[in-house]
Amino acid sequence: MAGNSDTLLKVEHLTMRFGGLVAVDNLSFEARTGEITALIGPNGAGKTTVFNCITGFYKPTEGRIGLRHGDAAVWGKLEALTESGKRSHFATGGALFLLERMPDFQVTQQARVARTFQNIRLFPGMTVLENLLVAQHNGLMIASGYTLLGIFGVPSYTRAEVAAVERARLWLERIGLLDRADDPAGDLAYGAQRRLEIARAMCTDPVLLCLDEPAAGLNPRESHELNELLLSIRERDGISILLIEHDMSVVMEISDHIIVLDYGVKISDGAPEAVRNDPKVIAAYLGVHDEEVEDVHAEVGL
Amino acid sequence: MAAGTKNGRTYTARAFREAGITALLAFGLFLPLIGFQTVTNIRNELILNTRWSLLFAIVGIVACGRLFYSLVVAPWLEARRLRPVAATASAWRGFVGKWFVPFAIGFAVAYPMIIIATAGFGGALKWVDNFGIQVLIYIMLGWGLNIVVGLAGLLDLGYVAFYAVGAYAYALLAKEFGFSFWILLPLAGVMSSFWGILLGFPVLRLRGDYLAIVTLAFGEIVRIVLINFVDLTNGYAGISGIPRPSFFGIPFNADDNGFAAVFGLEFSPIYRTIFLYYLILALAFLTAFVTVRLRRLPVGRAWEALREDEIACRSLGINTTNTKLTAFGIGAMFAGFAGSFFAARQGFISPESFTFLESATILSIVVLGGMGSQIGVAIAAVAMIGGTEIMRDLDFLKQIFGASFDPTQYRMLIFGFGMVLIMVLRPRGLISTREPSVFLKERKAISADLVKEGHG
Numbered sequence: 198m199a200g201n202s203d204t205l206l207k208v209e210h211l212t213m214r215f216g217g218l219v220a221v222d223n224l225s226f227e228a229r230t231g232e233i234t235a236l237i238g239p240n241g242a243g244k245t246t247v248f249n250c251i252t253g254f255y256k257p258t259e260g261r262i263g264l265r266h267g268d269a270a271v272w273g274k275l276e277a278l279t280e281s282g283k284r285s286h287f288a289t290g291g292a293l294f295l296l297e298r299m300p301d302f303q304v305t306q307q308a309r310v311a312r313t314f315q316n317i318r319l320f321p322g323m324t325v326l327e328n329l330l331v332a333q334h335n336g337l338m339i340a341s342g343y344t345l346l347g348i349f350g351v352p353s354y355t356r357a358e359v360a361a362v363e364r365a366r367l368w369l370e371r372i373g374l375l376d377r378a379d380d381p382a383g384d385l386a387y388g389a390q391r392r393l394e395i396a397r398a399m400c401t402d403p404v405l406l407c408l409d410e411p412a413a414g415l416n417p418r419e420s421h422e423l424n425e426l427l428l429s430i431r432e433r434d435g436i437s438i439l440l441i442e443h444d445m446s447v448v449m450e451i452s453d454h455i456i457v458l459d460y461g462v463k464i465s466d467g468a469p470e471a472v473r474n475d476p477k478v479i480a481a482y483l484g485v486h487d488e489e490v491e492d493v494h495a496e497v498g499l
Numbered sequence: 500m501a502a503g504t505k506n507g508r509t510y511t512a513r514a515f516r517e518a519g520i521t522a523l524l525a526f527g528l529f530l531p532l533i534g535f536q537t538v539t540n541i542r543n544e545l546i547l548n549t550r551w552s553l554l555f556a557i558v559g560i561v562a563c564g565r566l567f568y569s570l571v572v573a574p575w576l577e578a579r580r581l582r583p584v585a586a587t588a589s590a591w592r593g594f595v596g597k598w599f600v601p602f603a604i605g606f607a608v609a610y611p612m613i614i615i616a617t618a619g620f621g622g623a624l625k626w627v628d629n630f631g632i633q634v635l636i637y638i639m640l641g642w643g644l645n646i647v648v649g650l651a652g653l654l655d656l657g658y659v660a661f662y663a664v665g666a667y668a669y670a671l672l673a674k675e676f677g678f679s680f681w682i683l684l685p686l687a688g689v690m691s692s693f694w695g696i697l698l699g700f701p702v703l704r705l706r707g708d709y710l711a712i713v714t715l716a717f718g719e720i721v722r723i724v725l726i727n728f729v730d731l732t733n734g735y736a737g738i739s740g741i742p743r744p745s746f747f748g749i750p751f752n753a754d755d756n757g758f759a760a761v762f763g764l765e766f767s768p769i770y771r772t773i774f775l776y777y778l779i780l781a782l783a784f785l786t787a788f789v790t791v792r793l794r795r796l797p798v799g800r801a802w803e804a805l806r807e808d809e810i811a812c813r814s815l816g817i818n819t820t821n822t823k824l825t826a827f828g829i830g831a832m833f834a835g836f837a838g839s840f841f842a843a844r845q846g847f848i849s850p851e852s853f854t855f856l857e858s859a860t861i862l863s864i865v866v867l868g869g870m871g872s873q874i875g876v877a878i879a880a881v882a883m884i885g886g887t888e889i890m891r892d893l894d895f896l897k898q899i900f901g902a903s904f905d906p907t908q909y910r911m912l913i914f915g916f917g918m919v920l921i922m923v924l925r926p927r928g929l930i931s932t933r934e935p936s937v938f939l940k941e942r943k944a945i946s947a948d949l950v951k952e953g954h955g
Contacts, residue, residue, distance in 0.1 A: 305816030320807035322950030337797035383949035
């Protein structure tokens with residue numbers, strides 16, 4: 198089954214069991230290039246587990262997670278790559294990765310999938326600028342000749358570092374934290390920390406940005422700013438976004454495509470408008486069975 | 500006003516109550532320890548003496564001390580915490596911060612000259628060797644361990660193992676093959692580093708307390724192997740007659756081709772000591788320089804990021820295993836350098852020099868100095884190692900406490916007291932703020948409250 202020409206991420210039959218608990222059950226979905234895909238569902242639906250599987254923090258019990266770079270023709274190699282037992286396939290003009298086979302840091306380093314966390318995970322004792330430089334570790338590491346050349350202060354490393362600082366500066370400008378560049382990240386306000394974490398993930402130069410509840414704990418103004426930021430990441434940088442969110446004002450406003458999970462099972466998949474009116478989704482969110490949805494609607498006057 | 504008086508009265512009452520409780524505790528504790536004394540009399544019988552006056556004197560001192568603390572020190576500490584930092588104080592601090600490092604480096608370089616000028620050739624030997632070289636070895640070890648514990652946040656209780664590897668590498672290779680010090684110095688570093696990485700591979704998947712326990716065990720394993728592998732290491736007896744380093748081929752002896760004769764000086768052991776002093780000073784500077792450089796390289800930033808949050812590191816594509824291994828390997832390498840210098844300086848090594856107490860001393864230097872701070876570590880090493888050395892010759896105390904008073908016996912007591920004081924006043928070490936490795940507009944020190952200590 199070769200993917201669509203614009204498929205970026207393909208999750209197939211993903212199952213994750215923790216002992217007897219099935220957190221994610223036979224989940225399949227696709228995320229397309231240049232789109233914002235939202236993964237929603239009630240608490241405990243298994244959204245973060247899916248994220249952890251995609252970003253390599255969990256090894257899924259079953260299933261395949263494919264990601265492509267560049268030319269969509271590489272999807273044709275998916276079966277061959279799966280058979281071969283390798284993690285990735287590089288072709289001219291594109292590459293294909295099987296994320297479930299890669300350790301967490303390689304998912305970011307090679308497959309270029311960046312992520313943020315539900316509970317913010319910045320480096321609180323390092324400055325805002327340092328946080329963004331740590332994110333550019335792999336590029337700088339090569340520029341510093343794996344430290345050996347950097348110790349002697351070779352000019353090529355100095356240039357690379359200046360470029361890295363410049364890149365960090367651009368991102369600080371975009372998230373409005375340029376004035377706070379030299380302050381410790383732990384001193385920032387909550388909303389600013391959220392924005393910084395997104396900027397830090399973007400500094401790893403990803404093709405897919407996975408955001409775990411980016412709007413959690415933000416006030417309406419901040420979550421509006423977040424919408425603008427995410428849309429600009431999609432438009433200006435052309436980066437696809439996969440996001441978990443509870444805040445429906447964020448989800449409905451910016452998503453191109455929504456997948457709804459409930460108890461680890463996909464119950465709906467489609468455009469925001471279609472999902473919003475899906476009785477199964479309404480039932481899941483209101484906590485009633487499908488048959489009772491009409492009654493509930495009548496009751497609350499929908 | 501009325502409220503103030505009331506507060507003041509309750510405060511005083513509380514202070515007295517606390518002093519009373521302290522006195523009771525002290526009485527309970529010291530009654531068996533000081534109140535009774537067993538003495539063997541002439542017929543070889545044990546006789547129980549009571550020392551009530553001494554007991555009550557000590558209990559009184561303890562109670563007064565507590566009263567003083569509650570009435571004077573505690574309010575002062577409280578006020579100090581609430582008072583904003585005065586502008587003059589911060590200006591003074593800025594001045595000290597700016598000139599402290601150049602002054603300290605200058606002093607370290609000029610130290611042998613100053614000592615010779617004040618104590619003469621004979622007296623200088625002890626001060627340069629026992630004091631200067633000893634302190635510098637520990638500064639270097641502290642800086643080396645600082646990479647592992649202070650920057651990468653990996654608690655290593657077996658650091659002395661790498662020091663031992665360096666020392667034995669130098670001793671064995673120099674004796675067996677007659678290689679010179681300058682060849683063996685890097686070789687010892689490489690060997691220690693190799694052992695660091697070898698240990699790191701299985702161990703660095705552990706975190707926190709577990710890592711500490713395994714590194715502690717590794718330190719002991721190395722020491723026990725050194726004791727029991729008699730064929731190679733000569734066991735408890737140690738290795739003696741280790742070749743001493745020469746001045747670029749010119750030996751320090753009384754021969755015609757010795758250092759003194761070549762340079763037309765009168766022979767004195769001080770020349771070798773001064774040479775060794777500058778050697779360890781250069782090695783310590785090398786450690787400091789490399790650490791400063793590393794902190795500004797991606798690998799150094801990755802170490803600190805690892806200390807702050809390991810999971811976030813992995814989410815940014817940092818290979819945490821390799822990053823930890825480099826920290827372990829580089830820290831071990833500096834211990835290896837220091838170890839080979841130690842062997843060359845002593846001319847004799849035995850497993851006795853590499854006990855757990857050494858690891859604990861080096862670790863406490865790092866913790867006292869403030870984890871991650873090089874200046875703090877250097878100050879702590881001077882205070883701890885230099886302080887204990889100085890306490891060996893506090894002869895003036897004999898004039899106060901009488902001729903039978905032996906100051907060396909009280910070294911550890913005073914030492915422990917100092918440690919408690921540091922814990923109370925500066926729980927995060929002497930220099931607890933963190934210097935950012937890079938800045939856009941201005942370099943601001945980061946408060947210790949935000950900096951994590953690492954947990955693995």
